Amino acid sequence: MTSMTTPPGVTHAPARRLTATRRAALGLALGATVLTSACGLPDHVVGLHDAPTETVSGAPFGEATAQEITSATLTEADRLLASDASEKQLTAIMTGPALRLAQVAPRFRTGDPGALQAPSAPTILAISTGRAWPRTILATTQSDGVQRVHVLTSASPTAPFKLWLTADLLAGASIPALPPLGDGTTLVGKDHGLVASPTQVFTLYGQLLNSPTTKASSAVVSARDAFASAIKTSSAQQTKALGKLGTFKRTNAPIAGSILAFRLADGSALAFAQLTRTDTIKPTSKAKRLDLPKDLATLAKRKSVTEALRLTTIETLIAIIPVEKKATVIGAAEQLVGLNAK
Amino acid sequence: MTPHVALLKRLAGALLVLIGLVPLAFGTYAAARLGTSGSATFVVKGVGTSPVLLTPDVLNRTDLPVEIALTPRSGASALVVIGTPSDTQAALGTAGHTRVTGVDVRAGQATTADTAGRTVEPLGELTLWRKTEQVTAPATVTITQATAPESVLIAPAGAGLASMALTWANPTWFYQALVLAGSGGLLMTVGWLLVRPAPKAKELAR
Numbered sequence: 104m105t106s107m108t109t110p111p112g113v114t115h116a117p118a119r120r121l122t123a124t125r126r127a128a129l130g131l132a133l134g135a136t137v138l139t140s141a142c143g144l145p146d147h148v149v150g151l152h153d154a155p156t157e158t159v160s161g162a163p164f165g166e167a168t169a170q171e172i173t174s175a176t177l178t179e180a181d182r183l184l185a186s187d188a189s190e191k192q193l194t195a196i197m198t199g200p201a202l203r204l205a206q207v208a209p210r211f212r213t214g215d216p217g218a219l220q221a222p223s224a225p226t227i228l229a230i231s232t233g234r235a236w237p238r239t240i241l242a243t244t245q246s247d248g249v250q251r252v253h254v255l256t257s258a259s260p261t262a263p264f265k266l267w268l269t270a271d272l273l274a275g276a277s278i279p280a281l282p283p284l285g286d287g288t289t290l291v292g293k294d295h296g297l298v299a300s301p302t303q304v305f306t307l308y309g310q311l312l313n314s315p316t317t318k319a320s321s322a323v324v325s326a327r328d329a330f331a332s333a334i335k336t337s338s339a340q341q342t343k344a345l346g347k348l349g350t351f352k353r354t355n356a357p358i359a360g361s362i363l364a365f366r367l368a369d370g371s372a373l374a375f376a377q378l379t380r381t382d383t384i385k386p387t388s389k390a391k392r393l394d395l396p397k398d399l400a401t402l403a404k405r406k407s408v409t410e411a412l413r414l415t416t417i418e419t420l421i422a423i424i425p426v427e428k429k430a431t432v433i434g435a436a437e438q439l440v441g442l443n444a445k
Numbered sequence: 446m447t448p449h450v451a452l453l454k455r456l457a458g459a460l461l462v463l464i465g466l467v468p469l470a471f472g473t474y475a476a477a478r479l480g481t482s483g484s485a486t487f488v489v490k491g492v493g494t495s496p497v498l499l500t501p502d503v504l505n506r507t508d509l510p511v512e513i514a515l516t517p518r519s520g521a522s523a524l525v526v527i528g529t530p531s532d533t534q535a536a537l538g539t540a541g542h543t544r545v546t547g548v549d550v551r552a553g554q555a556t557t558a559d560t561a562g563r564t565v566e567p568l569g570e571l572t573l574w575r576k577t578e579q580v581t582a583p584a585t586v587t588i589t590q591a592t593a594p595e596s597v598l599i600a601p602a603g604a605g606l607a608s609m610a611l612t613w614a615n616p617t618w619f620y621q622a623l624v625l626a627g628s629g630g631l632l633m634t635v636g637w638l639l640v641r642p643a644p645k646a647k648e649l650a651r
Contacts, residue, residue: 148621150508154501155594157530164572172572234531260535260573261566 162230162287163238169284172264173225173242176255180205180266198256198265200361200377200419204438207417210402211439225253228278229365232287236260239267239290241281241365241373252278252421252434254363254375267363268375270419273329276433279423280368291364291372297424299323301364301374302357304422304430309355309378314338323430324422330435334380341384348390352383355418364424371425380416380437384408395444403444415441458639465632472626476619478553483618487548487611489555494605496542496565501530501594503545503555503611508590512612513597516583521603524569525578525586532573533596540565542598548611555611568600 162169179196184205193205229241240255249271256267272278282288291301299307303323310318311326312334320326326335334353341351355378364374386393392407399414400406421434479485489497504511517523526533541562545555569577575595578586588597599609 149618150615151506152508154505157501157594159531163529163532168572234529234535236535257572260532260538261571263570264572 159234160287161232161285163232163234164230166227166230166284169227169230169240169242170225173227173240173253173255176264176266177225177244177253196265198258198267200268200358200375200417201266203358203361203377204417204419204440207438207440211441227284228252229281229288230284231365232289236262238264239363239365240264241288243278252375268361268377268419270375270421270434271436272421272434273432278373278433279371281365281373282368289366291366291374295364295372296370296426297372298427298430299424301362301372301376301422301424304374304424305357305362305376305378305420308420308422308430308432309357309380312338312353312355312380314342314351314353321429325429325431328432328435330420330432341382345384345393347387349384349386349393352385353380355380358417367423369426371423374422374424374430376420376422378418378420380418382412382414382416384412385410399442399444402439402442405444408444410445411443412445413441413443414439415443454639458636458641461632461636461639463636465629465634465636467629468625469629469633472622472624472629475622476626479619479622481616481619482614483616484612484614485548485550485618487553487555489543489545489557489609489611491543491557491559492601492606492609494601495559496537496540496601497599497606497609498533498537498542498544499588499597499599499611500544501596503547504588504595504597505590505593507613509613509615510590511588512614513586513588513599514583514608514610514612515580515586515599515606516608517580517601518604518607521601521605522579522581523599523601523606525580526568526571526574526598526600527576527588527595528574528598530594530596533598536568536571536573537565537598539563545611565600568598 176196180201183192183196188205190206193202197205223245225242225244227240227242229239231237231239236257236259238257240253242253242255244251244253251269251271253266254268255264257264291297293300295301298304307318307321308324308326308331310316311321311324312331314335338351338353345351358377358379361377362374363376364372367373384393386409392409393412394400394407395403395405395412399412403412417438417440419434419436419438420432422430422432424430499513513525515523515525526536528536539562542560542565544558544560546558547556548554549556568574569579575592578584580586586597588595599606
């Protein structure tokens with residue numbers, strides 16, 4: 104037995120205490136090592152993590168930004184349209200159909216078209232979805248009881264937003280619900296899923312307004328709106344007034360690159376387009392000449408024509424194109440842009 | 446205690462001394478480098494007239510704000526634009542630029558990669574940016590993580606930038622470095638205790 108073999112007066116107590124201390128220290132050291140290793144991984148200690156991924160769906164910017172862009176653009180457009188702006192100034196702020204109308208010779212402009220922006224700030228209806236270009240903003244303003252719809256577009260990352268089109272809604276018309284602003288709105292492409300593509304709709308609508316009419320009705324678009332009625336009435340009146348002294352021909356055709364459509368919440372589309380209307384009046388053999396009305400005589404700088412009078416008008420249209428039923432025109436405006444008298 | 450056990454203890458002690466030396470040295474160095482504010486600053490070398498792009502891979506890897514310190518050369522300026530990564534990259538297009546790819550902790554420098562290309566388009570008038578800032582004197586632009594992920598594009602004008610640095614600050618880092626150094630010191634102490642010869646048993650008292 105140990106106690107029997109240990110010499111009297113000899114003790115191991117200090118050695119045992121030291122061993123216990125060493126064991127405790129060893130355990131503590133190992134614990135510290137484990138602890139240090141566990142949380143000592145540099146990335147973990149520093150708080151490094153993967154960078155969050157960018158969300159590329161939905162609108163590329165918010166309503167406030169869209170409103171700021173639209174307001175600034177419309178204000179500048181108003182300023183330019185009210186002044187004798189240069190071509191360079193106009194192209195800096197407008198493009199497409201809006202620029203086409205802004206470039207109309209002053210002599211063809213009648214009356215005050217009213218400000219685009221005033222008096223209220225624009226309301227943003229839609230922002231195109233995704234991160235690609237072109238990007239578009241759909242906005243509306245109210246001025247003198249007329250609701251105007253504006254389309255702005257940015258062609259590339261380094262191109263500013265420009266006013267692409269402005270059109271007035273017809274009295275009593277309204278725009279159906281669009282997707283939530285944050286979700287963004289898709290533009291209608293080739294895979295349109297509508298009763299007909301926007302190009303087909305506007306082409307057929309133009310044909311319905313032709314005179315003499317080549318198409319009495321269409322299965323995809325209605326021509327019973329106020330604008331169509333006015334056009335058809337004026338065609339009939341002009342034809343009747345000329346009688347056997349002259350011929351009247353009216354054609355309407357979409358302008359290439361001037362059609363754009365936003366997808367609505369229910370899958371239908373809100374489409375915009377510009378059409379060229381050409382009115383041609385020719386005297387028949389029974390009339391040596393045709394006297395022009397005073398306003399046209401002023402524009403043509405002659406009182407009569409012996410060969411033909413050709414009037415070119417730009418029609419800016421807004422249409423709702425549903426998935427199944429007939430498309431309807433809810434907005435329209437026209438502007439005489441050219442006159443040729445011989 | 447047998448001689449074998451004593452030898453093993455000494456070997457273990459020596460090992461602990463060696464293991465403890467590393468965290469002690471690194472922790473002490475890191476604490477001294479970070480300071481009590483816990484600021485880690487990395488200099489972006491080679492800045493000048495070329496645009497500098499900072500992407501989320503650098504800006505948004507922690508939950509801390511990033512301070513970008515810019516010093517334009519005399520009479521020069523720099524336009525700082527902040528936007529979404531895709532918009533920033535699209536605006537930059539194929540323009541030549543310097544991209545900050547990361548940081549080298551030991552060197553205290555940011556690592557960069559240069560891309561050759563055309564001159565960058567004017568950025569100030571674009572409607573892509575969440576924020577723009579024109580810098581004409583030494584200034585600091587702070588990028589928070591609230592709107593992450595974001596990219597920053599710095600377009601120098603004139604003589605360009607004299608210097609640029611990125612700083613992340615977290616006081617906790619200083620104390621973590623101290624704990625690391627302390628852990629290393631503890632390991633070394635224990636190791637030394639094990640290496641030290643055990644006191645011999647006292648002789649029989651008189």
